Each structure stands twice: as C-alpha cells, then as structure tokens.
Amino acid sequence: MKKSEYDFIILGGGCASLSLVFNLINNKIEDLSFLIIEKREFYTDDRSWCFWERNCNNYDHLIEKSWEKWKFSRNNNTSYHEVHNYSYHYIRSMNFYRKALKLIKKSKNININLGETVLETTIKKHKVYVKTDKTSYFGKEVLDTRPNKDAFSNKGTLFQSFLGYELKLNNNNFEVASIMDDMRINKKNFIFDYILPLSKNLILFETTFFSKRLKSKDFIKKELMRKLKKYDLDNNKIVREEYGVIPMGFIKKRNKHKNYFYGGQIGGAIRASSGYGFLRIQDWAFKCAINLKKNKSFLSHTKEKRIIKYMDKLFLNLLIDDMSISPKLFFNFIKNISPKLFIKFMNGNTNYLECIRVILSMPKRVFIKYLLK
Ligand SMILES: Cc1cc2nc3c(=O)[nH]c(=O)nc-3n(C[C@H](O)[C@H](O)[C@H](O)COP(=O)(O)OP(=O)(O)OC[C@H]3O[C@@H](n4cnc5c(N)ncnc54)[C@H](O)[C@@H]3O)c2cc1C
Structure with a gap:
C-alpha cells in the first residue's frame, strides 16, 4: 500500500523540484521522506534552459552546447558580446528530467507520483493536507512549485510569450547565438528572434513577444513562419517545438505559513526584467538542501535586493x-x-x-x- 504521510511534499515536478532532488542526493539527505506530485504522465523535451556561467561549472554533465560569443541586433546594427572564460550554455530539458528520474528511482526516500494532479491544499497546525485527483496526503511541510500567472501582480507585469522550432538543416550558416535578433515593434508588441545553432545540422529558431497580454501559440506562429520564410527555413523539418509564456513582474504579497513554502517561478525565482530563472533556481535549490540537512525545513527564495x-x-x-x-x-x-x-x-x-x-x-x-x- 502507498504511504499517505511524508515529511515533505513537493507540488509539481519541474525545474525547481528536480533541481532540489539533485541537491538532496548530493547532500546525502536520506533520513527525511519526500513525495513529489507531478500532473504530467511523462516528461517531454518541452524546453531548453540557457544561462551565462563560467566555462567549467556544476552543470557540465547536463550542458549540450556552449557559445563563447553571442549577439543582438536591431535594424542593421549588430552588437557582439564575449567574456573571457564565460559562455552561454544550453541544457536540453529532457536530459535534465531523465537524469533526475534515474536518481529518484535509485533513492529510498524520494518518491515521485506522475500523472497525479494536486487539487487543493489545507494548512493545519502542524501538517499540510494535500488533496489530489487520486487520493490525499499529509506532509509536515509543503513546497508549492505549480506555476500560476495569477500569483503575479496585475500592475507592472508584462508577458514574454514565445514559440520556437528546432529545425533540421543541410548546412548551418549560423554560428553565433543570437539572443535578441531583429528587435522590432509591431502593433504595440516588442518582438525579437532567438536563434541558437545547436549543431552542424540543427538550429533552434524562436520568436518572442513582450506584451501586456500573453500571446497564443497560433498568434506567434504567423510571425515565426514569416521570419523562417525570410531565412528560407520554412520548409525544413521540425524536430521539436517549444512554446512558453513567462510572466515578467513581481509576485503579489501573500500570507506566510511556517509549513507552506513556494519554489521556482511561483516562489519569485524568475528575473522580472528578463524572464531568466534557471541559475536562480539552482542557487535556491543548493541553499534549500543545506537548510533541509541542518534545520529539517524547506527554504523560500532569497528576497530580491x-x-x-x-x-x-x-x-x-x-x-x-x-x-x-x-x-x-x-x-x-x-x-x-x-x-x-x-x-x-x-x-x-x-x-x-x-x-x-x-x-x-x-x-x-x-x-x-x-x-x-
Ligand atoms: C519554454 C520555457 C523556456 C524557458 N527557458 C529558460 C531559459 O533558457 N533560461 C532560464 O533561465 N529560464 C528559462 N525559463 C524560465 C524558467 O527557468 C522555467 O520556467 C523553469 O522551468 C521554472 O521552473 P519551475 O519549477 O518553477 O516550473 P516548471 O518547470 O514549469 O515546473 C512546474 C511543474 O508543476 C507541474 N504542475 C502544475 N500544476 C500542477 C498540479 N496542479 N499538480 C501537479 N503538478 C502540477 C507542471 O506540470 C510542471 O512540471 C523558461 C521557461 C519556459 C516556460
């Protein structure tokens, strides 16, 4: 029979949750029980995580590609950036998920339930009650990592919506990573392309909108296809699609409870003005695991300076x-x-x-x- 009581329950099994798993294992935290509840039945290669970091870093085993030079362009002007010993690194999410699942499988105290959706949580005096679409659990503490755009303040929040395709190429003429290519305005939206040459015959081409309202996949597709046509890439084979919406803003104030914590995007990990969050999640996961080892308690994200x-x-x-x-x-x-x-x-x-x-x-x-x- 499955257990219904755990020391720690994590709602959502994405970047924040699995980053914490890597750190729990690294810190050999084996005397506390963890349950991760994830609504997806299985993981897909749904995103790529990129970040600037030193060339030899803690994520070397996960990095698929690094660029020593990156660029930005507007009209016909281009600005190139490079920093000695730093690169722009690329992690394929599927490799990250696979590695974490393998570690969980080997672990005796960390469990993950896939295909189970959290419906409701109730904070009691010394426990948190978690109701899912399958059953219910009690945890001494809960870490909530379920993304929720309504948690962001309505005032002062923009949406970063993007759609990209990983395309097969015969000949890759792109060499440098383009972080913001062809920055432009269309109908009060700020638009740019994000172009990552992944290998000799693979490229990730994304079109991004900054706007007051989030943009649907179909809406972005029109602009993405227009740009692919311009580069004569509109008939190339699509091997992967990446769509995402990242709220760029600040989390509304909420009541604090000593046994209910927030992590990842909903914990305030995403940089408001850029939408980048991967490294900030790694920093939090490292500190959270240390706190669990020392004080047997989760840790919230550090407040923004x-x-x-x-x-x-x-x-x-x-x-x-x-x-x-x-x-x-x-x-x-x-x-x-x-x-x-x-x-x-x-x-x-x-x-x-x-x-x-x-x-x-x-x-x-x-x-x-x-x-x-
Ligand atoms: C497509 C995309 C690309 C990104 N690329 C970058 C990048 O290149 N660099 C960077 O620094 N940042 C990037 N980000 C921003 C940020 O790093 C990611 O959003 C990161 O995945 C956030 O981690 P998280 O754990 O908060 O959320 P997620 O990774 O989204 O994990 C949340 C999990 O909760 C699960 N869930 C939701 N509701 C429930 C429920 N009711 N019950 C159970 N489970 C539930 C979801 O299925 C999901 O697995 C990107 C974001 C997106 C969306």
Missing part, C-alpha cells in the same frame, strides 16, 4: 508605458554596458554601483521623462 527590484520596476514600467521605445532601449543598453556587466545584470548579481551604471546606460531622455512623471 531592493535596488534590483527598483531597477526592474523602472524597466518594466518604461516598457508598459510606451512599448515603442523597447528596441532602442534594449539595444542601447546592450551596446553601452560591458558584456561582463550584462551577464551580472541578467543573473541578478549586480551591486548598487553596477545598478546605477546599468541605469545610466539607458537612453537619458526616456528615463528623465519617466522619473518626472
């Missing part, structure tokens, strides 16, 4: 106010700061002085107009 929150709010409000400035704002920002500072900004590691340098690198007129409002 005030200056970073201020800078991100400023950035988002500027875009929300007048999306038409986005291509110029982003391109000037990228061109005017050092590639090293750019990486720190994307990873959310900038100190006060660096934040001021970032702000000063943006078009002055636009900022003054905003600050005077």
